[in-house]
Amino acid sequence: MRFSKMHGAGNDFVVLDLRDGREAPSPALCRALADRHTGVGCDQILTIEATPTAGVVARYGIFNADGSRAGQCGNGARCVAAWLRRDADARGSALPDRFDVESPAGRHAVEFTADGRVRLDMGRPDFEPARIPLAGFTHADDCRLAVDGDAIAFSAVSMGNPHAVIRVDDIAAAEVERLGPALQRDAAFPDSVNVGFVEVVDRGHLRLRVYERGVGETLACGSGACAAAVVAMRDGWVERGVDVALPGGTLHIDWPDDAATVAMTGPAAFVFEGEWIA
Incomplete structure (x- = not known):
């Protein structure tokens, strides 16, 4: 083969x-x-x-x-x-x-x-909980769960697969290996979930690490970069075009407005x- x-x-x-x-x-x-x-x-x-x-x-x-x-x-x-x-x-x-x-x-x-x-x-990103799927929530923004003894705040979105996006102050200190699999096991995500830890550098730049379902932490996740970017854009943290730096390289994400499709370049x-x- x-x-x-x-x-x-x-x-x-x-x-x-x-x-x-x-x-x-x-x-x-x-x-x-x-x-x-x-x-x-x-x-x-x-x-x-x-x-x-x-x-x-x-x-x-x-x-x-x-x-x-x-x-x-x-x-x-x-x-x-x-x-x-x-x-x-x-x-x-x-x-x-x-x-x-x-x-x-x-x-x-x-x-x-x-x-x-x-x-x-x-x-187009989908923030409807039932279609992510996200169980037990009526909205996908600023959700909170008790995970492994911690209160975790996240937003959820589907980019054709489910994502939870957690904002952190320092991407290097994010507890990716502990919180990633813990969120994936939680009943709130019946199909498991890709967990992104995102740091806002400035209005045009994000840093991201992703714990991917079925894989573990990866050097890059394209749909994860899109998920982190659209959450950051929707919440007003960044502009509508942003560079997302992952451990393996940088992707550029454009989302002109909430009704538009997301474009990824890499x-x-x-x-x-x-x-x-x-």
Whole structure:
């Protein structure tokens, strides 16, 4: 089984081409591929799949390192776009600078910028508790929970997957490894949750660490960057265009107004090609 190893701002992936009709990887295979000691090593496995949707180049599936499925992955979507463009070039049928791909969360427009980055339409954020899902709350802003003996304030939002965003004064001192899994286990998040710890640097810059469901803390999380940015924008902490610095790199997030879709711009890089022999 051929694969490509890629990353977007340090968030790394194993990309599999399943357009020939092969089945999606089993949870056991996902765990084997993702293992950083005995496998290829990655945060997620991305599957390139054929789609009947008119005007869409391909759809992609997302599997976490533990084998569970994910609904959205912004860094992965940029890597999928770069993979599709390179594959088209190799086949002699170049793709334009703009085209559409399809994730489990819906259809996304991608655009290759002049500086080599990829801009992705991430859709509209959803703050409705039932659709995040967030249980036991009538609103998703300034929520409070008793977690591991602490009173935690957070805001929740869906970017095609659930996010809890916690504002901290110092990102380096955030208790990511303790509070992240504790929030994920809480009954308020019936489908678990990606937990973002965000520090406001100034009106145009955020710092972020994300404890991702099914993975743990990652070097970058694209949907998490969008979630942190829209919460910060909605609460008036920052402007409507902001740089989000994660441990693995920086993403730029634009959300012109509450009715608009969110745009994320960032890198997509190839690492190596390989063949998995079971």
